[in-house]
Amino acid sequence: MAHILIADDDTELCQLLDEYLTQEGFTVTSAHSGASAADLVLAGEHDLMILDVMLPGLNGFDVLRKVRSQSQVPILMLTAKGEEVDRIVGLELGADDYLAKPCSPRELVARIRTIIRRANLAPPASTNGQVLTIGDVELAPATRDVIRNGDRIQLTAAEFDVLALLLGHAGELVTREQLCERCLGRKPVPFDRSIDMHVSNIRRKLGPAPDGGDRIKTLRGTGYQYVAINGH
Amino acid sequence: MRLPLFWKIFLSFWLAMLLMLGSGAFLISQLRENVIFTPLAMGEKKQLKYHVSRFESRQFRKRHFPHLAKAKHKRGEDTLYLLDNQGEDYFGRVLPESLSLLYHKAKKNGKAYRVQQGDTLLFGPARTRFDRQDFLLFIKREESPMRLLALKILIHKFSLLQLFSALLISALSCLLLAWLITRPIRMLQTTANRIASGDLSVRARPALGRRNDEFTDLARDFDTMADQVERIIKSQKNLLRDVSHELRSPLARLQVALGLAERHAPDAQAPFLSRIDLESNRLNTMIGQLLNLAALERGVVSEDRTRFDISEMLHLLAEDARFEAAAKNLAVVECVAEELPVEGYYQMLYSALENIVRNALRHSPPGSTVEIKASRDDDRIEILICDQGPGVAEQDLEKIFEPFFRPSSARERDTGGTGLGLAIAWRGIAANGGHCRARNQQPAGLCMAISLPVAL
Ligand SMILES: Nc1ncnc2c1ncn2[C@@H]1O[C@H](COP(=O)(O)OP(=O)(O)OP(=O)(O)O)[C@@H](O)[C@H]1O
Ligand SMILES: [Mg+2]
Numbered sequence: 001m002a003h004i005l006i007a008d009d010d011t012e013l014c015q016l017l018d019e020y021l022t023q024e025g026f027t028v029t030s031a032h033s034g035a036s037a038a039d040l041v042l043a044g045e046h047d048l049m050i051l052d053v054m055l056p057g058l059n060g061f062d063v064l065r066k067v068r069s070q071s072q073v074p075i076l077m078l079t080a081k082g083e084e085v086d087r088i089v090g091l092e093l094g095a096d097d098y099l100a101k102p103c104s105p106r107e108l109v110a111r112i113r114t115i116i117r118r119a120n121l122a123p124p125a126s127t128n129g130q131v132l133t134i135g136d137v138e139l140a141p142a143t144r145d146v147i148r149n150g151d152r153i154q155l156t157a158a159e160f161d162v163l164a165l166l167l168g169h170a171g172e173l174v175t176r177e178q179l180c181e182r183c184l185g186r187k188p189v190p191f192d193r194s195i196d197m198h199v200s201n202i203r204r205k206l207g208p209a210p211d212g213g214d215r216i217k218t219l220r221g222t223g224y225q226y227v228a229i230n231g232h
Numbered sequence: 233m234r235l236p237l238f239w240k241i242f243l244s245f246w247l248a249m250l251l252m253l254g255s256g257a258f259l260i261s262q263l264r265e266n267v268i269f270t271p272l273a274m275g276e277k278k279q280l281k282y283h284v285s286r287f288e289s290r291q292f293r294k295r296h297f298p299h300l301a302k303a304k305h306k307r308g309e310d311t312l313y314l315l316d317n318q319g320e321d322y323f324g325r326v327l328p329e330s331l332s333l334l335y336h337k338a339k340k341n342g343k344a345y346r347v348q349q350g351d352t353l354l355f356g357p358a359r360t361r362f363d364r365q366d367f368l369l370f371i372k373r374e375e376s377p378m379r380l381l382a383l384k385i386l387i388h389k390f391s392l393l394q395l396f397s398a399l400l401i402s403a404l405s406c407l408l409l410a411w412l413i414t415r416p417i418r419m420l421q422t423t424a425n426r427i428a429s430g431d432l433s434v435r436a437r438p439a440l441g442r443r444n445d446e447f448t449d450l451a452r453d454f455d456t457m458a459d460q461v462e463r464i465i466k467s468q469k470n471l472l473r474d475v476s477h478e479l480r481s482p483l484a485r486l487q488v489a490l491g492l493a494e495r496h497a498p499d500a501q502a503p504f505l506s507r508i509d510l511e512s513n514r515l516n517t518m519i520g521q522l523l524n525l526a527a528l529e530r531g532v533v534s535e536d537r538t539r540f541d542i543s544e545m546l547h548l549l550a551e552d553a554r555f556e557a558a559a560k561n562l563a564v565v566e567c568v569a570e571e572l573p574v575e576g577y578y579q580m581l582y583s584a585l586e587n588i589v590r591n592a593l594r595h596s597p598p599g600s601t602v603e604i605k606a607s608r609d610d611d612r613i614e615i616l617i618c619d620q621g622p623g624v625a626e627q628d629l630e631k632i633f634e635p636f637f638r639p640s641s642a643r644e645r646d647t648g649g650t651g652l653g654l655a656i657a658w659r660g661i662a663a664n665g666g667h668c669r670a671r672n673q674q675p676a677g678l679c680m681a682i683s684l685p686v687a688l
Contacts, residue, residue, distance in 0.1 A: 013481065016492065017488055020488055080477075080480060088579065102483040102486070104487055104490075105491035105492075192552075193582075196548075220547040
């Protein structure tokens, strides 16, 4: 049974969500400040954190930064509707997905399920652990490690899945639709920038290709392609 | 025609200066026209003596006339008048008016004078005996034409040069004056512009330095106003943030409670519950859009300017539009030029264009086509987003960019819009240095034309 941490300063909302999610079969803990949320989630007992951006004291972004420096636990971010910039900043800081608040609890549950399913899809040693090597990048599904030139690169679960899919189809086009369905576990919502943000995070973290060019090409409007480097 | 204050001040000062110079010159020339009696100069006394001795030493006769009455002089030609007691000329000539004036004045005061009138100089008298009578000798000197010509040329030359330098000097001093007067105004203007462009922290008084006059008073008043505006805007900004947060919290709770209620409610209540869900979603969207609009109106931008290719953005939009359009069996046609570099706020432009595309999809009849076109025209990027829907009544083409404007409210209820989308889009495009216009196309449909500056 998945254990979920809700970080939101609205205690009444936390109670209601607690009731709803418990009925759905989750175990729920609430934290009402940024600092306590970060401490709780870093204790490592939770499978997922629902993080509200508007938190007193340490705000959601600070919590995100602090948690991501030590842990890759899945984080679903709640942003206010109309604040697209918050979403982008959140995804950049390594949130796995976002949901506009207020949201319908049904959608929240669906989102939680896909994130948790994805995280459990690649548990250590569950796959045959075949290491993918393209150029100077090495991806180990078993340990969810990405190594570039001997350096370990820290990727979130969502970013890892996106990169794995792109590397698995290096030199081929992977559509945004495929990426969204396979990596975020949902149909793409129109006018949604999540996949693009994850790809741009991966680009930033991996840096340019050894020959100075792009590692991941954008194919206008349709999708992305990992540029295959021959000779390795 | 607009004439800047600087040139008004400069021209009026200059005109005033030239008028003063002109009237001064006119007055002086007027004075010279009047008959003014001044004492004789040394040379003129000598001249008179010389002629008296000429008359008295040699025995001139009447027959020597007219040589007698004329004499050459180095500065011109002299005419001699011998006036008797009654003021009659010995040679019977008619006297010039100023000579008879001189005669009477000299006789009354028993003194000699000179009178200068233009090129003519009159002086005298000196007593002399001639032809056994007593006379008073006067000399009229016409300054020689040669000398006059030389003088005129000289004056001419001088006055051209002088005129020119007078014009130049007066123009320069007037320019300086106008600049000095308008400088503080320009400083105030710069400050006002910076405040208008969103930098609320600048103040005018420090820019004016150590001067202390009406301008510094104005600057102080201006600063008071700026303080006030800054305070109001800040409090409004905080208020809006707080209001939105406070309004959203109950909405968030409402939705979860609704979710719980739906789970336990009998089927008969389901439509009402889903209606509550719909309306709370609308409320939520509206709050978000109002916030967006308010932020744009205040010029508050929460993202950085970046450089990007708008053709890629349009591809993404078209792709998403296709996805959404599939349900209505719409075709989305793209005709977008490669490489349309723009420098601006990506997210802001994206949501502005997204709204326009969504409007087009929403108003398209099933089975029709939505067109997305973009091309480069010199230093502008022209984007066209056209549909084949009902379009908008001609008189409403500009009004649809106003907040909450909806041409036919009954129909719009069904489409569920809030009427804020285009108001936000319009301001978002303007904040990126562009503009946006709506027009109807033939045979049916609305065309949105967006123009943006090309990034250098
Ligand atoms: N493509 C179009 N064809 C016909 N009418 C349009 C079109 N686009 C906009 N309009 C008219 O302009 C009005 C204002 O549009 P706007 O996008 O501002 O609001 P909205 O779409 O109703 O609501 P929302 O805030 O959800 O976007 C609409 O209500 C509609 O009547
Ligand atoms: Mg709209």
